[in-house]
Amino acid sequence: MFRKVSAWLLVIIAVVAIASMVWDPLTAGAPVPPPAKTYDSKIIRDEFGVPHVFGHTDADVAYGLAYAHAEDDFSTLQEVVAMTRGRAGAILGSDGAKIDYVGYLLGARATAAREFPKMPADVRAVLDGYASGLNRYAAQHRDEVKLRRLFPVNGEDIAAGFVLRSPFFFGLDSVIGALTADKQPPHTTVPPMIPALTPAGRDPSMNGSNAFAVAPNKMSDGKTWLISNSHQPYEGQVAWYEATVHSDEGLDMAGALFPGTPFVLLGHNRNLGWTNTVNDPDLIDVYKLVLSADGKQYRYDGRWLPLQSERVWLPVKFGIFTVPIPKTVYRAIQGPVILNKNGAFAIRYAGIDQAKMVEQYYRIERAQSWDEWTRAMSLGGIPATNFIYADKTGRIAYVYNALFPPRKPGYDYTGVLPGDTSADMWQGALGFDRMPKIVNPSSGWVVNSNNTPFLAAGPGSELDPKNFSPLLGIERRMTNRIVRAMELLVAEKGRITPERLLQIKFDTAYSHAGFAGPWVAKIMALNLRTEPDLQRAQALLGTWDWNSDGIGRADALAESMMHMANSAAYHGEALPDAHEKLREVVDKLMKGFGRIDPPLGDLQRLRHGTIDVPADGGTDTLRAATSWDPQPDGRMRVKHGDSFIMLVNWDKAGHVSSQSIQPYGAATSRPGSPHYTDQMAMFEARRFKPVHFERADIIAHAQRAYRP
Numbered sequence: 001m002f003r004k005v006s007a008w009l010l011v012i013i014a015v016v017a018i019a020s021m022v023w024d025p026l027t028a029g030a031p032v033p034p035p036a037k038t039y040d041s042k043i044i045r046d047e048f049g050v051p052h053v054f055g056h057t058d059a060d061v062a063y064g065l066a067y068a069h070a071e072d073d074f075s076t077l078q079e080v081v082a083m084t085r086g087r088a089g090a091i092l093g094s095d096g097a098k099i100d101y102v103g104y105l106l107g108a109r110a111t112a113a114r115e116f117p118k119m120p121a122d123v124r125a126v127l128d129g130y131a132s133g134l135n136r137y138a139a140q141h142r143d144e145v146k147l148r149r150l151f152p153v154n155g156e157d158i159a160a161g162f163v164l165r166s167p168f169f170f171g172l173d174s175v176i177g178a179l180t181a182d183k184q185p186p187h188t189t190v191p192p193m194i195p196a197l198t199p200a201g202r203d204p205s206m207n208g209s210n211a212f213a214v215a216p217n218k219m220s221d222g223k224t225w226l227i228s229n230s231h232q233p234y235e236g237q238v239a240w241y242e243a244t245v246h247s248d249e250g251l252d253m254a255g256a257l258f259p260g261t262p263f264v265l266l267g268h269n270r271n272l273g274w275t276n277t278v279n280d281p282d283l284i285d286v287y288k289l290v291l292s293a294d295g296k297q298y299r300y301d302g303r304w305l306p307l308q309s310e311r312v313w314l315p316v317k318f319g320i321f322t323v324p325i326p327k328t329v330y331r332a333i334q335g336p337v338i339l340n341k342n343g344a345f346a347i348r349y350a351g352i353d354q355a356k357m358v359e360q361y362y363r364i365e366r367a368q369s370w371d372e373w374t375r376a377m378s379l380g381g382i383p384a385t386n387f388i389y390a391d392k393t394g395r396i397a398y399v400y401n402a403l404f405p406p407r408k409p410g411y412d413y414t415g416v417l418p419g420d421t422s423a424d425m426w427q428g429a430l431g432f433d434r435m436p437k438i439v440n441p442s443s444g445w446v447v448n449s450n451n452t453p454f455l456a457a458g459p460g461s462e463l464d465p466k467n468f469s470p471l472l473g474i475e476r477r478m479t480n481r482i483v484r485a486m487e488l489l490v491a492e493k494g495r496i497t498p499e500r501l502l503q504i505k506f507d508t509a510y511s512h513a514g515f516a517g518p519w520v521a522k523i524m525a526l527n528l529r530t531e532p533d534l535q536r537a538q539a540l541l542g543t544w545d546w547n548s549d550g551i552g553r554a555d556a557l558a559e560s561m562m563h564m565a566n567s568a569a570y571h572g573e574a575l576p577d578a579h580e581k582l583r584e585v586v587d588k589l590m591k592g593f594g595r596i597d598p599p600l601g602d603l604q605r606l607r608h609g610t611i612d613v614p615a616d617g618g619t620d621t622l623r624a625a626t627s628w629d630p631q632p633d634g635r636m637r638v639k640h641g642d643s644f645i646m647l648v649n650w651d652k653a654g655h656v657s658s659q660s661i662q663p664y665g666a667a668t669s670r671p672g673s674p675h676y677t678d679q680m681a682m683f684e685a686r687r688f689k690p691v692h693f694e695r696a697d698i699i700a701h702a703q704r705a706y707r708p
Contacts, residue, residue, distance in 0.1 A: 057129075073668050208624060230275065242256050242644060251365065286417065289346055314326075396445070400437065442461050480510055485622060540554045559618050627640035
């Protein structure tokens with residue numbers, strides 16, 4: 001009898017196993033290719049493997065850009081495609097399933113399906129061209145494709161990626177995460193500007209960046225300078241990929257983009273350039289619904305409306321199996337709804353149910369003048385992010401871009417709102433004219449390091465917070481990076497040399513006026529007489545020169561302690577227990593090195609493949625080494641911080657030139673490529689490579705030219 005039961009059990013297990021392997025591809029939906037079209041694209045690779053993509057049309061260029069990116073990082077591109085099609089869990093397991101859930105919750109695919117046909121024909125053509133380039137590579141390299149029925153993709157799939165990812169840059173993920181964990185949603189508040197710190201809504205490891213623009217009358221060389229210094233992860237779906245694109249239709253752009261985007265997102269053309277830093281406006285409102293007894297309806301303006309619900313199935317990879325997990329997503333008139341033990345909460349956020357950001361990115365990429373660029377910025381598609389701009393005329397500008405909700409006075413939008421009335425509901429967004437901006441300040445420079453827009457251009461050139469309604473939810477947050485940038489730039493009374501500008505950008509010091517001041521004071525105030533090892537660490541910290549340049553004996557200890565407090569400081573939370581964190585750091589240093597004073601470069605490493613080099617900088621210094629990945633040998637691998645850096649300048653005649661550098665190389669997930677790690681030594685040495693932008697220069701440095 002026992003043998004019969006065991007046999008039946010094995011049969012059931014086998015059936016379940018087979019079903020789990022075939023369920024996901026069979027239920028994924030038939031991929032729909034874009035309209036059949038022949039694309040004419042040429043890719044030229046330079047000495048660093050950077051692709052320079054040429055085409056007759058912008059769609060041809062998008063086709064070649066997708067193909068080139070797939071050659072260098074097809075693994076990540078597949079993850080992006082799977083995410084846009086609700087199948088990330090089939091590749092990434094439970095972490096991917098969470099993304100799939102959010103995609104269904106926000107209705108990303110439904111929005112893309114509705115909005116894609118409404119997009120201008122040239123925008124649709126570029127999206128379809130990009131999708132076709134991915135399909136071409138997938139068809140030629142079937143052994144690399146991770147999921148059946150993942151390809152072909154189309155322009156609508158690419159648009160869905162924009163719809164899904166855009167809200168994450170202003171903190172929607174943290175609100176969803178809190179509500180699904182039965183917690184109160186985090187909201188940005190607006191306390192006094194200095195020295196208070198405000199909540200970010202996201203972990204510092206997931207955002208950052210510095211940006212500088214300096215006018216020619218402030219530079220000793222008479223040039224207009226733009227420094228793009230984004231802080232992103234070194235690998236994955238939001239890691240930068242460098243390229244230049246050139247179309248006979250007039251598109252000429254050098255810069256960087258994310259996997260799955262057919263546009264250069266930051267960089268320059270011959271006439272102008274821009275870069276971005278993450279800003280943190282409060283663009284999310286949460287409403288608590290009043291549900292009926294059976295939970296199927298909610299009250300709104302005295303009526304009972306049906307709570308929309310949809311059953312979805314999330315594919316989750318477990319080993320070689322993919323198991324379907326059921327989930328129900330809900331929606332009310334305000335937006336997506338999350339049910340938890342505290343009730344039903346509807347979420348409304350900037351850019352909800354629209355895909356206009358796709359056209360806006362394309363239009364700013366094509367802009368050739370300030371007027372064209374600002375017209376593109378006025379489209380109102382990109383929900384949030386700072387833009388720092390410069391052009392060949394010498395104009396510099398800072399735009400605090402945000403799709404501010406037209407909120408109504410009388411309601412506290414920083415808390416949970418009543419969801420049974422339309423009185424606190426809003427539609428659309430305020431226009432470009434309501435966004436804080438500084439153009440051609442008298443100081444001659446603008447800077448941003450993820451801080452309040454009310455500190456961007458120095459004394460006499462700043463915006464007045466009183467001129468902006470609190471209902472806009474503009475943050476007042478400060479970072480050590482902006483405090484240091486301001487200290488250094490304001491001190492430059494005369495013209496700035498290019499060398500000095502780069503010294504400022506690569507500064508590794510902490511200011512006493514930032515979070516490090518009270519944090520170090522808290523550590524130094526500890527009574528450690530009964531713990532001699534901690535007392536020695538305290539004494540060593542007392543010798544620190546407040547600079548994570550890797551020179552002083554205390555740098556490794558001090559930088560470790562900065563990592564312990566920066567997250568709390570960034571979120572505006574109370575600093576952690578100093579004794580607890582000092583004990584943790586001392587124990588880790590002793591375990592890994594047998595000493596509390598190893599060189600910072602021994603502790604903090606840039607590692608990729610077989611290359612392992614010391615890394616300087618700090619978690620909140622202008623030379624950023626923001627996030628650490630603990631290693632088995634006690635070292636800390638930098639995985640986020642200074643990433644793609646680009647220096648752009650225009651001379652007096654209006655001619656543009658630029659340099660750039662990446663932490664690893666062009667082929668981030670191809671260990672066999674010579675460009676897997678070929679920029680690492682230069683990156684750590686703070687050296688740059690030339691950006692070959694003009695056709696003749698590209699051809700002169702061509703290592704390989706081909707048509708995909």
